[in-house]
């Protein structure tokens with residue numbers, strides 16, 4: 064029987080994400096994250112909520128090594144976030160749609176697969192699957208600038224999921240997305256979650272978060288205000304809905 068060593072056992076049991084004292088001060092001196100601690104257990108559907116400028120994208124960018132961390136530690140399934148193991152475990156769909164304008168839909172997915180070490184055959188199979196899921200098959204040979212805004216967002220999501228990451232980070236994935244895709248997207252993300260994928264979501268649609276997220280963190284000014292299940296938050300804030308919780312939490316912050 065295979066028995067894991069102490070190190071790999073720690074990683075099997077590790078949370079998907081662990082931030083310890085994560086601090087980000089931008090070059091102009093602005094403190095966007097202030098000694099932030101957060102643990103997201105493996106397999107959880109986690110919501111990060113807060114107003115514009117709260118620090119959500121900064122937090123995500125720090126986790127994904129897109130901005131330099133000022134202080135603190137970030138581990139992804141027990142791996143320091145700067146390691147190639149950690150990078151491979153994360154799939155990120157950024158808030159800003161950043162696609163290579165010279166690549167068509169299929170190439171975008173295949174290049175991403177290649178970058179993450181997938182074999183050509185695997186990448187082709189998976190790219191087809193992703194184009195089907197996100198209804199992009201008819202646009203396979205179309206370059207990003209010639210896609211509609213919603214289609215670009217679909218491609219961004221398809222790309223994030225290409226290498227079958229264990230932690231999927233979605234920074235406002237439904238901004239600008241039509242009703243049908245929203246339903247489709249949530250159905251798919253729910254299924255991923257049921258299969259064991261950890262989901263970290265930011266959204267300004269509070270009903271969406273209330274329905275989907277098992278655990279929610281409210282943040283503002285780079286600090287954690289509250290963190291609990293939607294039911295726990297409603298109780299703690301004596302509120303009927305998550306929207307009421309949000310309003311109360313932000314008013315007292």
Ligand SMILES: Nc1ncnc2c1ncn2[C@@H]1O[C@H](COP(=O)(O)OP(=O)(O)OP(=O)(O)O)[C@@H](O)[C@H]1O
Nearest residue numbers: 089090091093095114115116117118119120121122
């Ligand atoms: N490169 C930068 N230099 C200086 N300040 C920055 C930089 N990027 C972001 N900030 C500031 O950091 C703060 C947090 O921004 P961030 O993008 O993390 O917010 P957010 O919670 O994602 O907001 P939104 O809901 O609008 O997406 C803001 O005040 C923003 O102006």
Ligand SMILES: [Mg+2]
Nearest residue numbers: 119120121158
């Ligand atoms: Mg943001």
